[in-house]
Amino acid sequence: xxxxxxxxxxxxxxxxxxxxxxxxxxxxxxxxxxxxxxxxxxxxxxxxxxxxxxxxxxxxxxxxxxxxxxxxxxxxxxxxxxxxxxxxxxxxxxxxxxxxxxxxxxxxxxxxxxxxxxxxxxxxxxxxxxxxxxxxxxxxxxxxxxxxxxxxxxxxxxxxxxxxxxxxxxxxxxxxxxxxxxxxxxxxxxxxxxxxxxxxxxxxxxxxxxxxxxxxxxxxxxxxxxxxxxxxxxxxxxxxxxxxxxxxxxxxxxxxxxxxxxxxxxxxxxxxxxxxxxxxxxxxxxxxxxxxxxxxxxxxxxxxxxxxxxxxxxxxxxxxx
Amino acid sequence: xxxxxxxxxxxxxxxxxxxxxxxxxxxxxxxxxxxxxxxxxxxxxxxxxxxxxxxxxxxxxxxxxxxxxxxxxxxxxxxxxxxxxxxxxxxxxxxxxxxxxxxxxxxxxxxxxxxxxxxxxxxxxxxxxxxxxxxxxxxxxxxxxxxxxxxxxxxxxxxxxxxxxxxxxxxxxxxxxxxxxxxxxxxxxxxxxxxxxxxxxxxxxxxxxxxxxxxxxxxxxxxxxxxxxxxxx
Ligand SMILES: Nc1ncnc2c1ncn2[C@@H]1O[C@H](COP(=O)(O)OP(=O)(O)OP(=O)(O)O)[C@@H](O)[C@H]1O
Ligand SMILES: [Mg+2]
Numbered sequence: 001x002x003x004x005x006x007x008x009x010x011x012x013x014x015x016x017x018x019x020x021x022x023x024x025x026x027x028x029x030x031x032x033x034x035x036x037x038x039x040x041x042x043x044x045x046x047x048x049x050x051x052x053x054x055x056x057x058x059x060x061x062x063x064x065x066x067x068x069x070x071x072x073x074x075x076x077x078x079x080x081x082x083x084x085x086x087x088x089x090x091x092x093x094x095x096x097x098x099x100x101x102x103x104x105x106x107x108x109x110x111x112x113x114x115x116x117x118x119x120x121x122x123x124x125x126x127x128x129x130x131x132x133x134x135x136x137x138x139x140x141x142x143x144x145x146x147x148x149x150x151x152x153x154x155x156x157x158x159x160x161x162x163x164x165x166x167x168x169x170x171x172x173x174x175x176x177x178x179x180x181x182x183x184x185x186x187x188x189x190x191x192x193x194x195x196x197x198x199x200x201x202x203x204x205x206x207x208x209x210x211x212x213x214x215x216x217x218x219x220x221x222x223x224x225x226x227x228x229x230x231x232x233x234x235x236x237x238x239x240x241x242x243x244x245x246x247x248x249x250x251x252x253x254x255x256x257x258x259x260x261x262x263x264x265x266x267x268x269x270x271x272x273x274x275x276x277x278x279x280x281x282x283x284x285x286x287x288x289x290x291x292x293x294x295x296x297x298x299x300x301x302x303x304x305x306x307x308x309x310x311x312x313x314x315x316x317x318x319x320x321x
Numbered sequence: 322x323x324x325x326x327x328x329x330x331x332x333x334x335x336x337x338x339x340x341x342x343x344x345x346x347x348x349x350x351x352x353x354x355x356x357x358x359x360x361x362x363x364x365x366x367x368x369x370x371x372x373x374x375x376x377x378x379x380x381x382x383x384x385x386x387x388x389x390x391x392x393x394x395x396x397x398x399x400x401x402x403x404x405x406x407x408x409x410x411x412x413x414x415x416x417x418x419x420x421x422x423x424x425x426x427x428x429x430x431x432x433x434x435x436x437x438x439x440x441x442x443x444x445x446x447x448x449x450x451x452x453x454x455x456x457x458x459x460x461x462x463x464x465x466x467x468x469x470x471x472x473x474x475x476x477x478x479x480x481x482x483x484x485x486x487x488x489x490x491x492x493x494x495x496x497x498x499x500x501x502x503x504x505x506x507x508x509x510x511x512x513x514x515x516x517x518x519x520x521x522x523x524x525x526x527x528x529x530x531x532x533x534x535x536x537x538x539x540x541x542x543x544x545x546x547x548x549x550x551x552x553x554x
Binding site for chain 1: 325396399552
């Protein structure tokens with residue numbers, strides 16, 4: 001449904017997007033994950049024909065966005081980073097305008113009402129957009145993208161500015177939309193992408209660093225090998241004991257948290273489960289284990305890991321040439 | 322294009338700009354017309370010859386937001402990703418401003434008819450005046466829309482358009498300052514004023530008609546180019 005090949009966008013000699021290729025199949029929900037300035041919005045702006053790529057091609061349903069823009073755009077609903085709203089119009093007027101702009105064919109009133117119901121803005125349909133809260137404006141932006149029922153939805157950070165309850169609602173909405181539409185959405189938030197997307201693309205500094213299913217990605221990256229343990233007992237002795245456990249490669253004391261109780265950060269060898277051994281050893285010496293939690297990898301950790309991997313690959317690449 | 326035209330029109334009437342434009346136009350048109358009545362002639366040429374100066378002040382009001390506002394509000398992201406080509410977009414914006422201008426100009430038609438009730442006017446002159454005013458307006462509006470596409474600040478667009486139109490208004494004066502006659506004659510050939518005055522005096526000259534139409538077409542084309550270029554930026 002969406003076919004991107006060697007997409008590059010340069011500003012001066014800076015690459016905002018650097019040689020990105022991927023495809024999205026019909027009915028798939030693809031997540032774009034990346035830190036600020038990674039090139040997510042730029043890629044989406046190219047896909048939707050807002051800006052042109054410096055080189056490379058993007059095809060929507062077989063129509064090249066540069067050669068056949070009108071046909072390609074007919075298949076796309078786009079929610080940009082800043083929802084493109086006319087503040088002086090009412091929600092209804094605005095959606096009618098978008099309906100005409102997109103030359104939608106559904107019966108107008110019923111279609112707009114239906115879209116409003118889906119994104120839950122029926123109660124503000126007659127209000128002027130500039131008086132709506134940020135979250136509602138975001139939803140009007142989403143409604144705008146749904147007008148005309150386009151096959152492809154491109155959503156740039158669709159849950160930004162929403163409260164937690166709305167975030168869950170919108171995520172569920174996107175999931176249901178995914179049954180009928182092909183969707184690309186961008187996000188900074190890994191759990192969000194995991195919750196919603198079938199497949200995830202990670203971009204960093206304009207480069208594609210990973211393209212995998214959400215499960216694989218999180219599985220590969222969040223193996224339980226880092227723990228925070230809270231243990232009662234003399235700090236130095238406990239530390240020595242922990243270091244003696246086979247499978248633990250690094251121990252770091254995080255200092256006293258309660259009287260006589262310290263926290264330690266443990267790093268285990270990937271793949272080895274040290275939890276039972278840890279409990280046994282501590283029980284033997286009568287140092288109560290008061291808490292043990294796995295530290296989840298943050299997005300930063302994942303980027304760090306992925307970008308380190310990719311720069312290592314590049315080095316070997318360079319060596320081969 | 323129709324969607325754009327419709328939205329722009331309703332925008333003129335939801336913001337004060339449309340009303341200010343019409344009010345100022347009607348005020349001056351009314352004032353000139355009463356002075357014509359007071360002078361007790363059927364010659365409405367006076368109304369139209371002053372029109373140019375008024376337009377220099379109020380056309381920028383009409384066009385300052387045309388393209389700049391979309392850039393600022395990021396609504397251009399909606400317009401440029403819709404299945405609509407750029408010429409349709411620019412045509413919609415241009416026609417909306419032109420339609421507003423026609424609504425304003427309609428009052429002068431009414432005045433002319435009122436005069437006709439008193440005495441038989443010279444119809445070719447009246448028609449020439451109205452046609453000239455339409456063409457001059459179209460040319461100035463296309464220039465205003467073009468300037469508005471160069472910035473996202475409507476104030477800059479307004480002041481810029483005003484400056485450019487003022488220059489166009491006074492171009493004959495500048496020409497007379499140029500010592501080299503060849504260059505001076507090139508400048509005068511670009512004069513809006515002398516061509517417009519032909520219409521005002523009832524001279525219908527095909528080259529004048531084509532001149533204003535070409536200006537309008539060329540500047541609308543430039544606006545399309547600006548949008549295209551921005552995409553490649
Ligand atoms: N018009 C422009 N001129 C110059 N540089 C630009 C332009 N637009 C984007 N960039 C640069 O391209 C890079 C990618 O920007 P982009 O907006 O795509 O990032 P993003 O992944 O969407 O980030 P965020 O998470 O903050 O939204 C940034 O470094 C940005 O500075
Ligand atoms: Mg972005």
